[in-house]
Amino acid sequence: MTSSAIEATGLGKAFRRRGGWALRDCTFQLPAGRVSALVGPNGAGKSTLLALAAGLIAPSEGSVTVLGGHPAHVRPRIGFVSQDKPLYAQLTVAETLHMGADLNPDSWDADTAERVAAGGGLDLETRVRSLSGGQRTRVALALALAKRPELLLLDEPVADLDPLARHELMGTLMATAARYGTTIVMSSHVIAELEDSCDHLLLIGDGRVRLAGDIDDLLAVHSLITGPAREAATGADFDLAPHTTVESRITGRQVTALVRPAGPLPVGWQTNDLSLEALVLAHLRNPAAPPLTLGQASASASDSASASASDSTSASPTSQEATSASAMPQEEPA
Numbered sequence: 001m002t003s004s005a006i007e008a009t010g011l012g013k014a015f016r017r018r019g020g021w022a023l024r025d026c027t028f029q030l031p032a033g034r035v036s037a038l039v040g041p042n043g044a045g046k047s048t049l050l051a052l053a054a055g056l057i058a059p060s061e062g063s064v065t066v067l068g069g070h071p072a073h074v075r076p077r078i079g080f081v082s083q084d085k086p087l088y089a090q091l092t093v094a095e096t097l098h099m100g101a102d103l104n105p106d107s108w109d110a111d112t113a114e115r116v117a118a119g120g121g122l123d124l125e126t127r128v129r130s131l132s133g134g135q136r137t138r139v140a141l142a143l144a145l146a147k148r149p150e151l152l153l154l155d156e157p158v159a160d161l162d163p164l165a166r167h168e169l170m171g172t173l174m175a176t177a178a179r180y181g182t183t184i185v186m187s188s189h190v191i192a193e194l195e196d197s198c199d200h201l202l203l204i205g206d207g208r209v210r211l212a213g214d215i216d217d218l219l220a221v222h223s224l225i226t227g228p229a230r231e232a233a234t235g236a237d238f239d240l241a242p243h244t245t246v247e248s249r250i251t252g253r254q255v256t257a258l259v260r261p262a263g264p265l266p267v268g269w270q271t272n273d274l275s276l277e278a279l280v281l282a283h284l285r286n287p288a289a290p291p292l293t294l295g296q297a298s299a300s301a302s303d304s305a306s307a308s309a310s311d312s313t314s315a316s317p318t319s320q321e322a323t324s325a326s327a328m329p330q331e332e333p334a
Ligand SMILES: Nc1ncnc2c1ncn2[C@@H]1O[C@H](COP(=O)(O)OP(=O)(O)OP(=O)(O)O)[C@@H](O)[C@H]1O
Pocket: 015, 016, 021, 022, 040, 041, 042, 043, 044, 045, 046, 047, 048, 049
């Protein structure tokens, strides 16, 4: 199995003393040297999870290990781009990059810093306070990438970029991952874009892990099937048991269902192509669907139905149905 860049065990974060859990009982591993997508609805806990991994906040319960150590201790090896992209407003872009170089004298890649920051025609003499949202993102990514981190934590890095900049910077990120073996963990709401760039998925909802594993393995253990809504013999609603149903929708006389097969599918049912977007959307629409974690070394294999379905991918699925740094100083102003 690939080694883990991030390992969380029973990780939880409450912002208020009573209740208010932003993240609860999260156990997962994110592989080293790979690109992981962190997805989930608004308020699911994605930013909280990234801030915990970056060592900016401490867990309320459980633990998270990053690059084999405590997040705060490995901070120099992490690049973190938060959603609000804190930068010093009074500095120019060039001064900002110089500061990044001063703070990271041993690892700074000045060419990358300038190329990423100056892309899209951005004048490096522009003051940060005059930058648009997308231009700030560009500068924040330039700082994080030029630091040559082992782990890049990116909170919705491309949300405010125009399509060209998005394409260019996603390409730069992927090239960096391929060239230097950088581990990337990025949150995003644009699932279709993640399909091309990411190989691992962590879907959280309501602060808990809903779906985790290599994307190919997760797709392999799910099937999107179409068949008759009622049993021909009895006229009763079609029963999909023993398969685990994530979602089923009846249209006229047909039912379309996303299932985790527990054996052969019903005879005569049609199996359709399944995209990552369809898989994620079905789980988002159905928060009560049983969670599934694939390929975790330490988790228990209670979802045997999915285990058999994933044999071909050598994934070892488990179910959790029961429970179910930037280059800039971390203390910098928003
Ligand atoms: N500093 C904070 N103080 C109090 N509550 C917070 C704080 N930060 C986050 N929360 C709460 O924690 C929960 C998770 O928030 P978080 O920002 O991690 O979600 P998210 O998945 O990143 O959402 P989005 O997709 O909207 O960015 C939310 O209910 C949010 O209100």
